Amino acid sequence: MDATIATVLMLDGIGNGAVYALLGMAIVLVFAVTRVILIPQGEFVAYSALTLAMLQLGKVPGTVWLALLLAGLALLRELWEGLRAGRPWARTGREIARLCAWPVAAAGVVGWAAAQALPLWLQALLTLALVSSLGPLVYRLAYQPLADASVLLLLIVSVGVHFALVGLSLIFFGPEGYRTPPFSDATLGSGAVTVSGQTLVVLGASVLLVVGLWLFFSRTLAGKALRATAIHRLGARLMGVSTEHAGRTAFAMAAFIGALSGLLIGPTMTVTYDSGFLIGLKGFVAAIFGGLASYPLAGAGALLVGLLDSFSSFWASAYKDAIVFAAIIPVLLLRSLTDRHVDDDE
Amino acid sequence: MNTPSPKAGRVAVVVAIAVLFALPALPVPEFWITQLDYIGLYVLVVLGLVLLTGVAGLTSFGQAAFVGLGAYASAYATTALGWSPWAGLAAGLVLTLAVALVLAGVTLRMSGHYLPLATIAWGLALFFLVGNLEFLGKFDGLQGVPPVSVGGLELKTGRTSYVLIWLLALAAAVALRHLLDSRPGRAMRALKGGVLMAEAMGVATLRYKVLAFVVAALYASVSGWLFAHYQRSVNPSPFGLQMGIEYLFMAVLGGVGLVGGAFVGAAAVKIAEDQLQNWLPALLNTSGPVELVVFGMVLILVLQVTPDGLWSLVTRRLPARRHDPAAWQEAEPLPRARPPAPGELVLSVQAARKQFGGLVAVNDVGFDVRAGEIVGLIGPNGAGKSTLFNLVTGVIPLTSGRVDYRGQRVDGKASRAIARLGVSRTFQHVRMIPDMSVLENVALGAHRRGAGGVLRAMLRLDRAEERRLLAEAWRQLERIGMAHLADEPAGNLALGQQRLMEIARALCTDPALMLLDEPAAGLRLKEKQALAGVLAQLRAEGMSLLLVEHDMDFVMTLTDRIVVVEFGTKLTEGTPQEVRDNPAVRAAYLGVEH
Numbered sequence: 001m002d003a004t005i006a007t008v009l010m011l012d013g014i015g016n017g018a019v020y021a022l023l024g025m026a027i028v029l030v031f032a033v034t035r036v037i038l039i040p041q042g043e044f045v046a047y048s049a050l051t052l053a054m055l056q057l058g059k060v061p062g063t064v065w066l067a068l069l070l071a072g073l074a075l076l077r078e079l080w081e082g083l084r085a086g087r088p089w090a091r092t093g094r095e096i097a098r099l100c101a102w103p104v105a106a107a108g109v110v111g112w113a114a115a116q117a118l119p120l121w122l123q124a125l126l127t128l129a130l131v132s133s134l135g136p137l138v139y140r141l142a143y144q145p146l147a148d149a150s151v152l153l154l155l156i157v158s159v160g161v162h163f164a165l166v167g168l169s170l171i172f173f174g175p176e177g178y179r180t181p182p183f184s185d186a187t188l189g190s191g192a193v194t195v196s197g198q199t200l201v202v203l204g205a206s207v208l209l210v211v212g213l214w215l216f217f218s219r220t221l222a223g224k225a226l227r228a229t230a231i232h233r234l235g236a237r238l239m240g241v242s243t244e245h246a247g248r249t250a251f252a253m254a255a256f257i258g259a260l261s262g263l264l265i266g267p268t269m270t271v272t273y274d275s276g277f278l279i280g281l282k283g284f285v286a287a288i289f290g291g292l293a294s295y296p297l298a299g300a301g302a303l304l305v306g307l308l309d310s311f312s313s314f315w316a317s318a319y320k321d322a323i324v325f326a327a328i329i330p331v332l333l334l335r336s337l338t339d340r341h342v343d344d345d346e
Numbered sequence: 347m348n349t350p351s352p353k354a355g356r357v358a359v360v361v362a363i364a365v366l367f368a369l370p371a372l373p374v375p376e377f378w379i380t381q382l383d384y385i386g387l388y389v390l391v392v393l394g395l396v397l398l399t400g401v402a403g404l405t406s407f408g409q410a411a412f413v414g415l416g417a418y419a420s421a422y423a424t425t426a427l428g429w430s431p432w433a434g435l436a437a438g439l440v441l442t443l444a445v446a447l448v449l450a451g452v453t454l455r456m457s458g459h460y461l462p463l464a465t466i467a468w469g470l471a472l473f474f475l476v477g478n479l480e481f482l483g484k485f486d487g488l489q490g491v492p493p494v495s496v497g498g499l500e501l502k503t504g505r506t507s508y509v510l511i512w513l514l515a516l517a518a519a520v521a522l523r524h525l526l527d528s529r530p531g532r533a534m535r536a537l538k539g540g541v542l543m544a545e546a547m548g549v550a551t552l553r554y555k556v557l558a559f560v561v562a563a564l565y566a567s568v569s570g571w572l573f574a575h576y577q578r579s580v581n582p583s584p585f586g587l588q589m590g591i592e593y594l595f596m597a598v599l600g601g602v603g604l605v606g607g608a609f610v611g612a613a614a615v616k617i618a619e620d621q622l623q624n625w626l627p628a629l630l631n632t633s634g635p636v637e638l639v640v641f642g643m644v645l646i647l648v649l650q651v652t653p654d655g656l657w658s659l660v661t662r663r664l665p666a667r668r669h670d671p672a673a674w675q676e677a678e679p680l681p682r683a684r685p686p687a688p689g690e691l692v693l694s695v696q697a698a699r700k701q702f703g704g705l706v707a708v709n710d711v712g713f714d715v716r717a718g719e720i721v722g723l724i725g726p727n728g729a730g731k732s733t734l735f736n737l738v739t740g741v742i743p744l745t746s747g748r749v750d751y752r753g754q755r756v757d758g759k760a761s762r763a764i765a766r767l768g769v770s771r772t773f774q775h776v777r778m779i780p781d782m783s784v785l786e787n788v789a790l791g792a793h794r795r796g797a798g799g800v801l802r803a804m805l806r807l808d809r810a811e812e813r814r815l816l817a818e819a820w821r822q823l824e825r826i827g828m829a830h831l832a833d834e835p836a837g838n839l840a841l842g843q844q845r846l847m848e849i850a851r852a853l854c855t856d857p858a859l860m861l862l863d864e865p866a867a868g869l870r871l872k873e874k875q876a877l878a879g880v881l882a883q884l885r886a887e888g889m890s891l892l893l894v895e896h897d898m899d900f901v902m903t904l905t906d907r908i909v910v911v912e913f914g915t916k917l918t919e920g921t922p923q924e925v926r927d928n929p930a931v932r933a934a935y936l937g938v939e940h
Contacts, residue, residue: 145650152405153653155462156598157646159591164642171636281466288463326471332460333452 009310015199015268017306018206019261023283024298025213026257031287032230033250035151036143039158042280043165044258046273048131049266050169051110053178055123060114062172063130067103069168070137074099077141099140103133120181128259135255136248138165143251144244162277169273177275180266202264209260210299213253226250282309282324289331301331355664366512370505379504381616383576386511388612390569392596393518393605394562399594400603401526402558403538404454407590408465411472412563414585415442416570418476421488421580426481431494435571439564446563450556469590477582487581494575507576514572518565521804523605525561528803529796529815532786534558535779543777546739547855548765548794557800599648601655610657618644668833669785674817677810680795682856683768685888686717686752692859692890693769698737698747698757700730700914707733709914710747715859720881720891722905722922724898726934730914731894732774735861738892739771740764751859766794770857772848774864774894780837784828784847787836789819791854822850826880842868846877853884860884862893866900878904902926910934 023041030038047063054061075096082092106129113126142161146154184197217223228236229246237243258280262271265279282305289301305324312323370379391409399405419441420434429437453464477485493502494510501507525531533554536544541551574580592615600611622637652659686692693715700708708730715721723731736742738749740761749757756764770791778787792815798808823829826846831839836847845865852860865881866874874897881891881904895901901908902922910917910925912934918925925931 142646146653149649149653152399152602153598153649155405156595157649159595160642160645160649162642164639164646167636167638167640167642171639285463288460325467329452329464329467332464332467333455 005314009314010307011195011199012268013307013310014303015202015306016265016309017303018202019265019279019302020282020286020305021299021302022206022209022257022261022264023280024286024289024302025210026254027280027284027287028298029226030250030254033226034139034143034147034154034247036154037151037158037284038254039155039280039284040138040162040165040276041254041258041283042276042278043162043169044131044134044255044276045262045265045279046169046271046276047134048127048259048262049180049271049275050173050178050262050273051127051131052123052180052263052266053271054173055110055114055118055127056120056180058115058117060111061127061130062169063127063134064107064111064114066168066172067107067130067133067137070134070141071100071103071107074137074140099136103130103137106130106133120183124183124263127263128256131259131262132252132256135251135253138255139247139251144247147243147247166274166277169276173273175273177270177272178266179270180263182267183263198267205260205264209257222249285325304331363516367509370508376504379508381620383504383508383511385609385613385616386508386515387569387573387576388593388596388616389515389608390518390572391566391593392600392608392612393515393522394565395593395597396603396605396608397522397525397534398558398562399597400601400607401531401538402534402555404555404558405462405594406465406559406562407462407587407594408449408469408472409562409566409593410585410587410590411469412442412446412566413570413573413589414472414476414580414582415445416567417574417580417585418482418488418570419567420571421491421574422482424492424575425488425490431492431571431575434574435568438567438571442563442567443560446560447556450559454552454555454559465590466587469587473582473586476585483581485582487579489579491574491578491580493578494572501575504576507572511572511576514568518568519605519608524806525800525803526605528808528812529789529793529798530554530557530800530803532779532782532790533793535782536790539777539779542741542761543773544790545760545762546741546765546771547790547851548762549790550762561800595645599645599655601657601661604655604657604661606660607655607657611655614656666833666835667783669783669816669820671820671829671832674813674820677813677817680792680814680818680856683858686858686890688718688888690717690752691750692717692719692752693738693892694750695734695738696748696750698734698749699745700733700737700742701745707914708737711909711911711914711916712747713909713916713919715890715892717858717890718885718888719907720885720893720905722901722908723892723894723911724896724901724908724925725911725917728913729911731911732863733914734911735771735863735892735894738764739769739861765855768856768858769861770852770855770859771861772845772852772863772865776841776844776848778836778844778847778851781835783833784836784839785816785819785823785832787847788823788850788854789815791822791851792818792856795854795856818854819850822853823847825853826850827876840868842870842873845869846873849877849880857889859890859892862891862895864894864896866895866897874900 023045027038027041030036051061051063078092078096078099082095110126110130113123138161142157143154146157182198183201186197188195188197188200217227225236225241226246226249228239228241229243233243236246265271269275283302285305286302287298289297289304308324309320313320369382391413395406395409416438419438420431423429423434423437424431449468453461476482482488493500495501496510499506501510526535533544533549534557536547536549537551537554544551573584596611596615597608598611599614600607600609619637619641622640626636626640648656691714696712697710698708698712699706699710711734713721723734725731733742737744740756740759740763744757747757748755751764751767751769754767756767795818796811796815798811802808820829820832823832826849828843828846828850831843836844839847845868849862849865866877869877878900885891893905905922907919908922908925909919910931917930917934918928920928
């Protein structure tokens with residue numbers, strides 16, 4: 001390996017690492033707020049890349065039907081629970097509107113836009129809007145009824161959600177893989193070292209998102225409410241923060257981050273209906289580096305995973321995933337040895 | 347609701363087993379025999395998970411890798427080396443044991459979320475390793491694995507393998523039930539709620555985590571051995587992460603922690619998967635992904651309806667197990683440690699100091715406790731009383747100062763080591779195993795006075811010792827007047843009773859010094875008087891007691907001396923009368939007049 005290849009691999013690794021960092025942050029966020037380990041996080045990535053690919057081809061993306069299907073299920077669920085609890089119709093109606101308005105509207109617009117040959121950036125925005133709308137629906141259908149369950153149970157439910165979403169992905173997108181066009185064809189630098197515009201887009205978007213999240217959590221009431229829920233669920237509830245609302249917001253943000261990651265990673269790899277799992281798992285690894293609690297450590301872990309990913313795919317591609325996952329064991333060990341704590345009286 | 351009698355339950359189990367073993371002799375379609383063969387194979391793995399995840403609270407996605415180890419070891423031994431399948435089984439078990447011990451050594455020190463991720467990591471790593479090794483046939487695997495033969499009969503068909511598979515599955519289930527109802531089983535059940543209480547009862551928690559891990563791995567390995575010789579070939583795909591997740595799935599769906607849940611969960615998942623493959627295409631005219639979707643959705647719905655798993659629908663209706671005290675009437679009492687001589691210095695705390703960062707929680711506090719003495723530790727909330735308890739019992743290390751117990755320096759020792767010397771305690775917030783009976787919870791205190799191991803428990807060779815342990819637990823329960831609640835799940839007790847149960851548990855450890863954290867909180871007047879009577883009786887027997895208590899009547903009438911702390915500093919020490927008359931104490935409790 002010479003310096004050129006090393007540089008290429010490194011830039012590649014940093015680009016992938018940035019995406020893993022975003023996913024890791026989403027997983028940390030969802031876990032902190034809802035205690036759900038979001039295995040299906042990767043599915044949002046695949047959905048988003050595939051949705052953009054379909055729009056590029058001028059076809060109506062399967063996500064449109066998926067959003068309508070989930071919205072329909074959520075509607076039935078609300079009706080059923082409303083009837084059983086004897087809630088007033090107006091309230092059930094409001095709940096349904098709150099849940100379904102966004103996905104249905106987004107599905108409608110995307111469905112219309114498919115044939116319009118819109119510019120790439122507009123299609124990307126529509127993709128973001130549509131895929132993000134799936135987050136709250138998934139929370140409502142799968143997790144909200146189990147808000148007080150154990151982490152293990154929620155984890156298994158996550159596996160179930162993952163199965164369901166991958167299956168739906170295959171139904172709506174088919175088995176072929178797609179690659180979306182890059183957002184920038186430019187290359188910077190000279191001679192041996194070149195940086196592709198796409199890598200810069202990835203890094204820029206990641207930085208923007210991190211800053212945005214930071215502002216959201218430190219400056220807005222909604223962000224503070226989420227933080228409060230993460231720190232103490234009951235205390236936040238006593239202060240009038242709705243756990244359900246916090247859960248939905250967290251899932252919307254996770255879906256948004258997943259969708260953005262899908263747009264960023266789409267041009268660098270061929271995405272198929274089931275690509276999400278491994279991508280999400282690597283984000284999960286990054287999150288674990290941060291102990292499912294620290295965003296900066298999750299970010300650092302993600303870069304490490306990205307680098308391991310790209311270097312091991314060069315040296316021993318057959319063992320690539322094995323290396324990435326085996327390499328984290330010492331890190332895990334170190335972490336659990338360093339944060340010793342007495343289980344506190346609670 | 348009328349609950350079925352235990353006898354009816356036993357009859358049901360016997361009938362179920364008889365039917366199970368009659369099936370291969372009956373004209374049952376081959377398809378269902380094959381289904382049941384696979385279910386039996388899965389049950390073995392899931393039983394391991396019941397112990398590891400449900401009982402010990404350690405989530406593992408990596409069980410499929412152990413199945414693979416057992417399968418590959420025997421497949422290689424029989425095809426490449428020409429060994430008999432039984433030698434292959436032994437090889438698989440030895441290999442699995444070695445790998446499990448190494449992995450346990452590395453990963454079981456991890457807490458919380460690290461462990462499941464580590465299991466994913468080594469599950470994947472092992473999968474890719476096997477898939478890339480030349481001598482194991484890479485991703486094509488090994489073919490031509492011979493069938494198992496029993497007494498000259500080769501188990502070549504699904505029907506003959508069936509008997510062996512189910513014999514082993516049932517044996518594994520029985521052994522697991524025996525284990526859960528034993529000394530090591532109680533120690534494992536104590537792991538789930540954190541290690542603090544178990545360590546304070548003298549349980550070597552890491553050792554029991556490793557044991558649970560090894561048992562689960564060996565169960566999986568046996569399943570893998572059966573699998574290899576049943577399928578007559580092996581390849582890496584059934585041992586990947588997907589399957590590891592699916593095993594965990596079965597455990598949770600059936601009811602994680604319930605032995606019966608392993609059977610229900612394995613059957614439900616296997617049958618649901620196959621039936622969906624059968625009738626969904628006919629119904630919807632499509633195939634493939636729809637099964638996955640429906641399977642995922644059904645799983646989510648079932649868990650939303652029964653979060654404790656399917657088998658809990660049955661166990662919920664079963665009567666609680668009753669212990670019969672007559673069973674251990676003849677049991678020889680457990681040996682007791684040499685008690686300290688009256689007046690001997692039992693505990694000596696000198697200038698104990700604890701700082702958390704800049705906060706001095708305990709500020710150079712010193713006091714003594716002598717044999718046959720009750721010392722009260724009082725002070726307003728946040729004075730550092732519970733921190734002092736934690737320092738004396740080794741739960742947290744001292745910043746400076748020293749603690750001596752019966753002439754032996756103990757600060758810096760682990761809490762388990764201090765417990766073994768004869769220091770026992772209760773907790774400010776009750777720590778127990780809520781779904782275990784009161785008697786078993788108390789018997790956990792006698793843990794270090796027994797020696798029975800996992801294997802002896804599984805083979806039921808531990809009954810003589812078990813009777814002695816339960817007899818001791820029963821005696822201590824009687825002593826504090828709770829014998830009538832022995833069979834109640836501990837979680838059902840009122841708070842005051844739970845505190846009394848902790849005292850009985852502490853007594854079971856045969857202590858010379860007991861530290862009681864607010865023993866009278868939540869008790870009614872009569873119960874308080876009874877408790878005071880018991881504590882006075884213990885003192886008369888030469889036991890030393892250090893107690894934190896807010897009920898001043900209780901403290902003033904019971905204790906010989908009182909140590910008062912405020913803001914981590916010792917304010918004064920003296921007889922109850924002296925403390926009561928001390929103006930500084932009044933100021934601490936009631937504030938100062940300005």
